[in-house]
Amino acid sequence: MSAGPLLEVSGLRKTYPGVVANDDVSFSVGPGEVHALLGENGAGKSTLVKMVYGLVRPDEGRMTFAGQPYAPSSPHEARSTGVAMVFQHFSLFEALDVAENVALGMETPPPMRTLAASIREVSETYGLPLDPSRLVGDLSAGERQRVEIIRCLLQDPKLLIMDEPTSVLTPQEVGILFDTLRKLQSEGTSILYISHKLEEIRSLCQGATVLRLGRVVGSCDPREKSARELAELMVGTELTAPAVRAGAPGPVALKVDKLSVASPSEFGTALREVSFEVREGEILGIGGVAGNGQDELLGALSGEIGTAPGAVALKGRDIGALGPNARRRLGLLAAPEERLGHAAAPDMSLVENGVLSAWVRKDLVSRGFVDWKRARRYAEEVIAAFDVRTPGPDNAARSLSGGNLQKFVVGREILQKPEVLVINQPTWGVDASAAAAIRQALLDLAGEGAAVVVISQDLDELMEIAGRFAALNEGRLSAARLTEALTMEEIGLMMGGAHGMEVAHV
């Protein structure tokens, strides 16, 4: 092996119709280096690594791997060269077991029996215990990621790409993952690490390349920079923290008492005796790793899932049997996580999407007919108030970028002046400045006396805006505690600690 870089990328460019995803991107990763790719959502990090992994072909530019020209035409080729990738989404099969999932990610898998044995061996060596015969659909998010990592490790990769690996982990699980990565690094494996979590990068990486709008805007040694400097490099502007309005919480607005609900989906999580209450003027943050009952909780509160009598009460009134529109009429609004297909109908215009949720409270329907003039005015109002970037309210929801649509669906609920707002993942996939605007809007809403329940996997977000914090773990909700008094360690334990990893020995 030469002493030069393991992977060298120079002048990569990739365009999609109407969008330049990457333009003149160059960087290099040395042998045994953990190199970070930093950037906001939409900065082009994912496209870039897809080109390294052979999923997308660059329009221009060259790559070399260990000194040799490298232009993979498929992931098979990338894997046989020694590049492995841990995906953030989309690469596991829920109905197949762990061993089958691992076999699908290997070039020449051994027979199933030997494979199961080597999965056990590798998982023990790296402190990632895993049973090869379990169905992936039954695993927690952290365990699923272990499947992906082990799939990569079984092929002795020279370069391991990790796309946002910690977004689904509890703080304890992050610690174990980092131990594994450092062990790999000490064995000479290079790691290309994508994230927008700056503290992680500062503690793990030796080099960083920062992307903004598809271009490299800087490279640095993250250990020598502060998180704030990195953030400003990433966003390009100075960040302002949202202003919290202090105010004494009022009477209880929403009370949930021993709510148990079966999940409507096959691999979902049932809620078990969830109890909490939110007061007027207060934000309650509900954290937890994805897939621990968040969707079910939102469904039970919004009225999509009916509940037992007495389990959900709005201002003392039992609303368990009421549907979403009846609850809207009473002042309880909800914004689900999935933007396309749940919060918004993808092929309908913003005006129509506005009518779908706001007609009850904004009087957009008279005598059975939609009042399109008012509906249009309402959509325009949302667009103006939340700075939604779109040519006009008649554009289909699908045509908006994720962040802009998110601003629209959140704004649509907030402008209805809810008395209680339940919102799941309010800033998921939204860039930093838009996220700050949404958080500010939630704080303002609470300041005006509404009770707000924010369900989120972004702990920093919850710490920033919520007065009290509770965590969902396998369908159970911990007791709510004041956020100011909480440490990361305690939060991790509330989220269930390291799921099934206590036996790990690294």
Next chain:
Amino acid sequence: MFGSIDPLVLIASLMVASTPILLAAMGELVTEKSGVLNLGVEGMMIVGAVAGFITAVETGSPALGFIAAAVGAAILSALFAVLTLVFLSNQVATGLGLTLFGLGVSSLMGQGYNGVRPPSSPRVTIPGLSDIPVFALHPMVYISLLLVVAVWWVLRSTRPGLILRAVGESHDSAHALGYSVRGTRFAAVLFGGACAGLGGAFLSLVIVPQWTEGMTAGRGWIALAIVVFASWRAWRVLLGAYLFGGVTVLQLNLQAAGVAIPVELLSMSPYLITIVVLVIISSDRRRAAANAPASLGRSFHASS
């Protein structure tokens, strides 16, 4: 009243009666496991029936007839594959269209073959066993049983089977790992077409044996239902097909035995019983869905 029915003869005739549905359902099982819902089974069966019939009559060879049936129905399914996998048309609508098209094309092709007798196939003769009715059937009956074993084994234990299941489970994941979603699905659709064609030819060359328009009489739909009934498992497809065949044969025997139940009721009983069993099986939605391919019926477009 059952005195006149010999159980071995009954079993032998139920095996024969079930074979077309078994073949078509095994093909559809593989197609659906890859994530494609092809509702054109009925159309592919009847095209297989007519293509096999014409070839066998013209060449005098039933074996060539079966091959032509498989090829003919596979060509029809290739049309479906191109429309749904390349042009991303709606699978349900295209499948229904395929059935209507197949019914029309087959009656056009079959003109002039009404009332003709096809050459009869040689029976397998195993010394000592051939006196027992169950062991003296048409070779396709045994081939269809071998097919069940083969599909079960391939899906469960081989890498191509694993890839097929992976594509049907999550085409996005399979694509991300570098597997060809479109190629896998194309092959599965062709296999499904060929199997349906064999089933149709067995009907026109062995069971009836004659060409009549619309002679599949809804067997393709029953095959589709049996795949759901079997919750996408090869062995349960066998069970479902033989159950349907068994009721069909039994009602014929009961008619012959002069049971005092109206003939119409008896002849609709196989369909009725299949529907009832389907409803019972599917009533537990979570269990029925447990083995269903998660990407079933969803179009795949590589956007990345």
